[in-house]
Amino acid sequence: MSAVLEIEGLRKTYRSRKRGVRHALDGFDMRVEAGQVHGFLGPNGSGKTTTLRTLLGLIRPNGGRMAILGQELPQALPAVAGQVGAIVESPQFFPHFSARDTLGLLAQAGELPKQRVDEVLELVGLRDRAGERVKTYSLGMKQRLAVASALLKNPKLLILDEPANGLDPGGIREMRGLMRDLSAAGMTVVLSSHILGEIQLICDSVTIISLGRRVAFGPVDEVLAAHSQGAVRVRLEAVTDLPQATETLTRAGIRVTAEPDHLMLSGVDKPATVSRVLAEQGLYVSELTPVAVDLESVFLELTATAPVPGQHRQVDQSTKVGEPGSGATTGGWGA
Amino acid sequence: MSLYFTELRRLSKRRLTRLLLVLLLLGLATVATAFSFSSHQLSKETVAAAQVESDAQYQRAMEDWKKTVADCDAAKARGDQDTEERYGPNCGRDWQPQPEMFDPKWNLPYQFDFRAEFPMFIAVFAGAVALFAFIVGASYVGAEWSTGGMMNLLLWRPKRLAVLGTKLAALLTTVLGVSLVLGAFWTLAFWLIGRYRGTTAKVTAGVWQSIGLDGLRAVGLILLVGAVAFALASLGRHTAMALGAAVAVFAISEIGIRIAVAVLSVPFGDRYVLSTYAQSWFMKKVELFDYDTCQFAKGACEPAKLVVTWQQSALVLGVGAAAALIGAFWSMRRRDIA
Structure with a gap:
């Protein structure tokens, strides 16, 4: 199977006089095969969003290799950008424009036909509210609009950061169905989420990141089996x-x-x-x-983020692969 | 080109752009309308009535003067000693009113002279449109950064410099279009005021050429203000950055530097003040004088003079704008977008 997304040894370091050096990504690896729905998991502050932003050219990496659809990034980003739809973190739109205006402007910038706007509005269930200003939307509606903007290009690779955030239960189920349909149609989907039950239901494979390094990857069944x-x-x-x-x-x-x-x-x-x-x-x-394990327990085990009675875990307290005492480098799952 | 037209559309769809354009139109229309009422075209009858009025004023002044001299003479005859304090030396005979002191034009209503006064109104127009360009330029890119619109766009168009450059081009094109269209209406309005409520006498081809050059300088300043606002807001990634910088420049340049050069008695201190260069750009030159070089006790004095030319202004303002734009583009190229 060919890889749609490849990341090898990706590094991003932030230097601050006050806080010193922080390695947001510390030699991170990731591989997503074509046609898969791939879950990208990690605790808060583990480097998920930094990875996605780096991949999309919003952040400059300090080292490593990235490729999308076989083309090296960031050099080929302008060439592949038209085939990558993405939402990163919370949906952000100009509040005084309507959903139709927002998508219309993006479609015009991307030289897409106008009817594509109506198609994606229908797809995400915003058809009847498309003329209202975005500032009147609920978080879930903004999330739907964000997904619509990502789908507008009819991309080969769809990257969604917390797409279910703010959605009602019906919306979450619709999103799940949409992901399956898109995958069945040949689209590769990378899904970052903390709703691990959803990931387990939707995804073919997963990558788990902790403190900027990969702690596990592979088909969901294999990851679960390996950690049962x-x-x-x-x-x-x-x-x-x-x-x-x-x-x-x-x-x-x-x-x-x-x-x-x-x-x-x-x-x-x-x-x-x-x-x-x-x-x-x-x-x-x-x-x-x-006894079958679920993804949540595997995640908590691998990232060492399970709650401990009487302790208040801080955001950077999770497993760091390759450090003494970390138990996640066993087998073939280490970075 | 699709991105350029998209940005033109985005800018024109913005509520603030539309609101400010309406306010600008209302403001300019109000000034022109109010001014048209204050100007009165002078008819022969009005001029004749003013002549009659000034003659009458002269006659009244002569009668008052004669009466004052007579009163003074009478007081002297009575033996009063304080006539010089009360009536002046020689009973005020030296202060006889002269006919030229009663110019009939003082009794005429105000008449707008297009040739002499329109250049001042070009400056008024430039100030209003420059304010529009500043706020629209800053908020256009500032809001894009603060609402995440810029990040969304970069997911579609990852060439950062091309995106920022296209946005700047869209802004400058819009501001140029607004300046030219409104400038044409502004000129027409004042020409009509001159034609029907004032005078358009002596408006030769050379005058129109001069007005055209003034207009070009005005448009240049408006575009420069818009570009600087855009650059500052992009550097700070927020509209408030440009507004804050404008307040800071005003406070430092117009207040702080003026106080400092006055305290330190720096010769030609105004050459360090930014508004001097804006003024010089409009007026073609500004003359600064150093009165400290004069010793008035020794008689009349020609103070030392420094001329700030419009070419020097172009250099100072151009370098400032270029620095802001280079900073904005450098920042766009180098900084992470979080």
Whole structure:
């Protein structure tokens, strides 16, 4: 499959007399294949928006390589800009223009036919409110307008930063359907969002960033599987056998957490091993269930941003790949 | 070209542009209308009545003077000692009213003289349109930055300098169009006032040429003000930056420097004040005098003089505008857009 978006070793450093040096992007890598809906995840301040802005030519990188549709950036940005639709962070528009004026001006600047404006207004559900000033719009309506502006070019690559922000539940579902339709039509979509349930539902693949470095990437299923840690829930026919089963499994090298009526195992490569080891001791399982992890738990684990009772996590407190103590560089997911 | 026409459309669709244009039109129309009422064309009857009035004033003054001299003589005859204090030396005989002191034109109503007075109204016009250009120029690009419009546009047109240059071109074209159209109406209005409510005598081809050159200088200053406002707002990425800079320049140049040069007795201190160059640009030259070089106790004195020419003004104003524009384009090229 060909890559629509490639980023290798991207660096962006901010220097300030007061705050010193801060590496917003510290050798970040990313790859998005054609036709995919790709989730781009990271805690606040991890470098997501900086990456998107750098990619779109709004920020100058200090190093690294970027390419869109096989063309090197930023040199080829004017050539590929017509094939990239994007919204970055919150939607921003001139408040005194109507949605139709806003899109009409963009369409004229991009030498697009006027009817394209009506098409995208229809697509995002703003047709009947298109003549009203943007300042009268709710956040969700502004978000729809932002998506419309990104779709105006009928791009090959669509980059959406928090597109569901401010949308009502119906709007979120519509957005999900729209992403699927666009992807089915051959458009590649990069989706940055904190609504991880949505990402898990919509996206084919994900990249997770933390403190300017990639901590995980790949198809969603593989990322989840790689970080499920072989968790298995075991119930026995007799609850009274649980202590003996705990001892037996621990001796077999399996990490066991005892619960009142079941055991939670981790580090299990093959669930059948559990069944065999227990059966050899005359202990018979009534339930042996691999526990599926969701994207949220994987995200929290990889970025080390799960809330800890009694602690107030600061925005820059997350996993930094490659630093001592970080547990995210295992396997093939590290940067 | 599509971006250029888009920017022209964007600028003309802006509410502030339209509002300020209406206010400008109303302001200029009010000045012209009010002025047309204050000017009165002089008929032969009016001139004759003014002559009669001034003759009468002369006669009254002569009678008053004769009575005063007679009173003084009578007082002297009575032996009064203070006649010189009360009536002046020689009973005021030296102060006899002269006919030329009663010019009939003082009794005439005001009549607008197009040839002599219209250049001043070009300056009034330039001031009003320059204010329009400043606010529109600053807010046009300032609002684009502060509302995220510039970022949106750069996602479509990533060539930053071309985008800023096109916006500047659209602004200057609009301001030029407004200046030329309104300038033509302004000239026509005052010519009509002169024609029907004043005088257009002695308006030769040379006068029209001079008016044309004054108009060109006015348009040049208007465009320069618009460009500087645009550059300042783009540098600060906010309309308020240009407005703040204008206030700062006014405070520093027109107040601070004037006070400083007065305190330090700097010869020709006004040459350091920006408005001197704007004035010189309009008036072709401004003469500054240093009265400190005179010792009036020794009699009449010709003070030292410094002439600021319109060419010097062009240099000072041009360098200032160029610096602001270069800064804006450099900033656009180098700075991150967050």
